[in-house]
Amino acid sequence: MTQPLAAKIFHWVSLVSLFLMITSGLQIYNANPVFGGREGIHIPPILGLGGWLAGGRHWHFATMWIFALNLLWYGFYVLLTRRWRHRYMSSKDVKALLVSQNEKRKNYAWHRLVYTLLIPILLLSIFSGLGMYKPAQFYWIVDSLGGWEALRITHFMAVPITLILGGVHSQLGRKVGGDRLLDSMFWSK
Amino acid sequence: MSQESKQNQSDIELDDDDFVPRRRFLTLAGAGLLTIGFGSVAESLVGGLSEPLNQQVESLIFRPQQPVPEFAVSEIEPNKLIVNTFRFTPAINPETYRLTIDGEVNNPLSLSMGDLQKLPFKSMVIRHVCVEGWAAIVQWGGVRLRDLITIAKPSDQVKYVYFYSADGYYESWDIDSVMHPQTLMAYQKNGQPLETEFGAPLRLASPIKLGYKLSKWVTRIQLTSKLGKKRGYWEDLGYEWYAGL
Numbered sequence: 001m002t003q004p005l006a007a008k009i010f011h012w013v014s015l016v017s018l019f020l021m022i023t024s025g026l027q028i029y030n031a032n033p034v035f036g037g038r039e040g041i042h043i044p045p046i047l048g049l050g051g052w053l054a055g056g057r058h059w060h061f062a063t064m065w066i067f068a069l070n071l072l073w074y075g076f077y078v079l080l081t082r083r084w085r086h087r088y089m090s091s092k093d094v095k096a097l098l099v100s101q102n103e104k105r106k107n108y109a110w111h112r113l114v115y116t117l118l119i120p121i122l123l124l125s126i127f128s129g130l131g132m133y134k135p136a137q138f139y140w141i142v143d144s145l146g147g148w149e150a151l152r153i154t155h156f157m158a159v160p161i162t163l164i165l166g167g168v169h170s171q172l173g174r175k176v177g178g179d180r181l182l183d184s185m186f187w188s189k
Numbered sequence: 190m191s192q193e194s195k196q197n198q199s200d201i202e203l204d205d206d207d208f209v210p211r212r213r214f215l216t217l218a219g220a221g222l223l224t225i226g227f228g229s230v231a232e233s234l235v236g237g238l239s240e241p242l243n244q245q246v247e248s249l250i251f252r253p254q255q256p257v258p259e260f261a262v263s264e265i266e267p268n269k270l271i272v273n274t275f276r277f278t279p280a281i282n283p284e285t286y287r288l289t290i291d292g293e294v295n296n297p298l299s300l301s302m303g304d305l306q307k308l309p310f311k312s313m314v315i316r317h318v319c320v321e322g323w324a325a326i327v328q329w330g331g332v333r334l335r336d337l338i339t340i341a342k343p344s345d346q347v348k349y350v351y352f353y354s355a356d357g358y359y360e361s362w363d364i365d366s367v368m369h370p371q372t373l374m375a376y377q378k379n380g381q382p383l384e385t386e387f388g389a390p391l392r393l394a395s396p397i398k399l400g401y402k403l404s405k406w407v408t409r410i411q412l413t414s415k416l417g418k419k420r421g422y423w424e425d426l427g428y429e430w431y432a433g434l
Binding site for chain 1: 235236238240243247250252257258316321322397423426427429433434
């Protein structure tokens with residue numbers, strides 16, 4: 001089992017940049033929790049990156065470039081190599097989930113469903129994040145999500161959703177392809 | 190240091206004792222494990238590397254003369270604007286208050302509140318966004334800063350503007366943002382005269398900068414062709430300088 005180098009690079013850069021985006025994002029979150037404001041629910045500070053608000057923002061707005069550009073070049077790559085046609089969730093997978101009796105085929109469909117779902121979630125986090133970073137320039141992003149509070153909630157929800165989908169993705173990956181699939185995505189040449 | 194001596198200062202250097210020591214601030218901020226070794230050292234490194242790039246992109250996409258769409262009066266959120274003050278709330282007598290405009294200008298000004306209120310009035314309902322993440326829709330009324338700058342006749346070299354406040358707070362802005370049609374020196378909030386804790390008699394208000402750029406109790410506006418070492422109270426502690434929205 002082998003993966004193209006491009007897929008491996010994308011996967012690694014996504015993993016590392018997402019870790020930095022989430023931890024620095026939680027640091028920023030704690031300055032004024034989305035839920036309840038200053039007296040609201042704080043994230044344990046140990047999960048925050050950057051030490052204080054300014055540090056968290058520096059990490060967040062530095063890593064955003066790596067995170068977003070990684071998704072961009074990968075998007076082009078997927079289009080140009082036509083991987084989008086057979087590497088993502090399709091109607092065949094839906095059918096398998098609904099009618100198949102084959103447990104292995106079903107797991108595979110779930111696997112494809114979960115990693116496919118991660119892509120729009122990550123794109124939505126960039127979209128909502130851009131609206132929050134530049135709400136005067138991109139006022140239409142704030143409006144399109146229904147105002148400031150809705151924007152903040154949307155942007156924040158990317159964290160639990162990504163963590164849950166990411167966790168399920170790693171489990172399904174092991175179920176579907178075992179150590180060989182894991183090795184092929186992370187280490188093997 | 191008295192406000193008088195600050196106003197007479199012609200350079201842009203301020204006393205060092207104005208600062209919360211960085212280390213103490215980190216402790217105050219309640220640092221976690223990731224932050225102690227990794228975060229605080231890397232903070233300035235990461236910021237130092239990414240901020241110049243981010244600032245270039247920010248000023249590139251900023252349209253200096255493009256007004257930001259405003260809100261209806263019915264959309265004002267009167268309870269959402271939180272008072273954030275770094276030290277204390279100064280008491281200023283509006284009768285004796287003067288706003289000084291100086292620096293690289295051909296017509297330095299010293300204006301009373303009466304003088305300011307005679308200038309064209311501009312009202313706007315905008316979103317005030319704090320670096321902490323909260324926001325409030327507020328109505329601000331006052332004088333367009335660009336009107337004041339025009340009267341002061343700045344030299345062609347002016348690129349930055351410093352704002353000094355009665356509580357020792359200080360800020361600096363790029364001239365393009367200063368000249369934006371929605372950057373006001375405000376003396377009215379939500380239809381009422383500005384209250385002391387929100388910056389009376391005169392404060393900065395604008396939809397295009399984060400809240401910490403919007404100084405309260407402004408007593409002096411200084412135009413300059415170059416940025417000094419000190420760029421703003423929070424900026425000198427590590428916040429980004431441009432802070433555009």
